[in-house]
Amino acid sequence: MPVTDQQVAxxxxxxxxxxxxxxRLFAQLDRGAxxxxxxxxxTGAFCEAVDRRFSEDxxxxxxxxxxxxxxxxxxxxxxxxxxxxxxxVIRVVLSEGSLADLSPEVVVGAQIVLLxxxxxxxxxxxAGLDAFLAKARKLGDExxx
Amino acid sequence: xxxxxxxxxxxxxxxxxxxxxxxxxxxGLPDTGRRLAxxxxxxxxxxxxxxxxxxxxxxxxxxxxxxxxxxDDGPAADQxxxxxxxxxxxxxxxxxxxxxxxxxxGDRVRGQNVVGPKPDRSSPSDASDLPPTGxxxxxxxxxxxxxxERFRRELYKRGGDLADSMKNNASLATEVFAPxxxxxxxxxxxxxxxxxxxxxxxxxxxxxxxxxxVTGVVLDRTIHWLRRHVHVRTEHFNASD
Numbered sequence: 001m002p003v004t005d006q007q008v009a010x011x012x013x014x015x016x017x018x019x020x021x022x023x024r025l026f027a028q029l030d031r032g033a034x035x036x037x038x039x040x041x042x043t044g045a046f047c048e049a050v051d052r053r054f055s056e057d058x059x060x061x062x063x064x065x066x067x068x069x070x071x072x073x074x075x076x077x078x079x080x081x082x083x084x085x086x087x088x089v090i091r092v093v094l095s096e097g098s099l100a101d102l103s104p105e106v107v108v109g110a111q112i113v114l115l116x117x118x119x120x121x122x123x124x125x126x127a128g129l130d131a132f133l134a135k136a137r138k139l140g141d142e143x144x145x
Numbered sequence: 146x147x148x149x150x151x152x153x154x155x156x157x158x159x160x161x162x163x164x165x166x167x168x169x170x171x172x173g174l175p176d177t178g179r180r181l182a183x184x185x186x187x188x189x190x191x192x193x194x195x196x197x198x199x200x201x202x203x204x205x206x207x208x209x210x211x212x213x214x215x216x217d218d219g220p221a222a223d224q225x226x227x228x229x230x231x232x233x234x235x236x237x238x239x240x241x242x243x244x245x246x247x248x249x250x251g252d253r254v255r256g257q258n259v260v261g262p263k264p265d266r267s268s269p270s271d272a273s274d275l276p277p278t279g280x281x282x283x284x285x286x287x288x289x290x291x292x293x294e295r296f297r298r299e300l301y302k303r304g305g306d307l308a309d310s311m312k313n314n315a316s317l318a319t320e321v322f323a324p325x326x327x328x329x330x331x332x333x334x335x336x337x338x339x340x341x342x343x344x345x346x347x348x349x350x351x352x353x354x355x356x357x358x359v360t361g362v363v364l365d366r367t368i369h370w371l372r373r374h375v376h377v378r379t380e381h382f383n384a385s386d
Contacts, residue, residue: 019319026312036303039311043301068155074320081317083155092299104302109314111300116318143301 003140007038008133011045014112015119015129037144039108044139046111048132049118050093063090070117077113085110 010029013022029038054062067086071078089110091097099107124132157166174197183197 014315014318017319017322019316022315023312026315029308031308035308035311039302039307042311043296047296047300064156070321071155073323076317077320084159089300093296095295099299104307105310107300108302108307109310109317112311112314113318113321116315117321120321139296143297145297 001033001037002144003037003041003044003137004034007034007041008137010038011041011136012129012133015045015116015133017120037140040140040143041136042108042111042115042140043143044141045133045136046089046115046118047093048136048139049115049122050090052122053118054090054094056094058094060087060091063087063094066090066117067114070114073117081110081113082106086114090114 006025006028010022010025013019013025029035053066064083064087067081067083067090070086071081071083085102085106088097088099088102089107092099119129119132122128122132153166153168157163180197
């Protein structure tokens with residue numbers, strides 16, 4: 001089952017900084033197949049966003065700088081975002097390392113936060129966000145195989 | 146600046162609690178050989194000291210990039226992290242890769258030979274005896290795999306159990322929209338105006354208490370003086386009568 005319009009709308013609300021709408025749409029996703037599609041969409045979006053931000057040969061310092069910048073935006077982010085995990089999740093997209101020792105909850109949680117930060121930094125307009133989500137959806141569908 | 150501090154602290158504290166953080170910053174290239182300070186520091190703190198190659202070696206492609214790997218050098222070559230140094234030095238472009246034991250220029254074209262330590266074996270078409278390029282070092286640092294398959298294996302997680310994690314982290318994610326407290330550079334821009342904060346003319350509670358106390362003391366002294374003065378004059382009149 002491919003990524004659905006509802007899943008795209010849910011992620012769009014999050015990336016557009018509309019948390020109330022996101023929460024409402026997220027609550028409507030069931031915990032089965034729909035959640036599989038939504039996580040595929042999130043992963044596709046995350047990989048696309050990392051690709052846009054970092055070149056494949058980006059020095060490690062660029063990733064470290066970005067994660068440190070994200071964590072410095074609030075006390076809660078500093079406290080709850082594990083920098084080592086965050087850097088590893090990004091570097092896997094850049095074909096470095098492995099996340100085999102991390103739980104799915106940790107990996108998905110890091111993707112959500114970092115994805116939102118990556119898109120927030122791009123300051124996309126509506127059309128830009130739609131174009132981004134179209135690519136993310138395509139990659140999400142590929143991930144679901 | 147806070148972001149950089151967080152980054153430094155994050156990096157430094159990964160191995161456990163620290164008493165101090167020292168930063169090794171190569172500030173140039175030695176003319177020849179290695180810097181004495183680096184040589185002295187290396188036995189004390191190991192490979193955390195950057196042993197930069199000499200200036201002559203960098204600009205004549207004469208680096209010892211094929212250093213033999215010894216057992217005490219740490220991980221094998223294909224397991225070491227590659228560091229890329231990229232800068233301008235004395236009006237010349239410096240682009241170097243190192244895995245901690247070897248150095249390689251990052252801008253050398255594959256197949257291009259130079260007259261280095263073995264000029265008799267140098268020719269433009271013979272790259273067999275050349276040290277590895279930066280790209281070659283990077284190639285040995287990890288095994289390349291199909292990208293989508295890698296994403297699927299490493300990043301795509303299924304299951305309804307993830308819903309709670311996603312919901313909680315979505316709440317956390319909204320905080321990334323808050324602007325960072327500062328940028329990468331703090332301080333007053335050169336030539337910019339420095340605006341003094343507007344003076345505050347109001348009176349706070351502490352100042353009010355102080356003023357009340359001072360006024361009370363002055364009034365008390367004044368009343369005391371007046372009473373004493375009247376008493377003296379009264380006695381003077383009584384004595385006159």
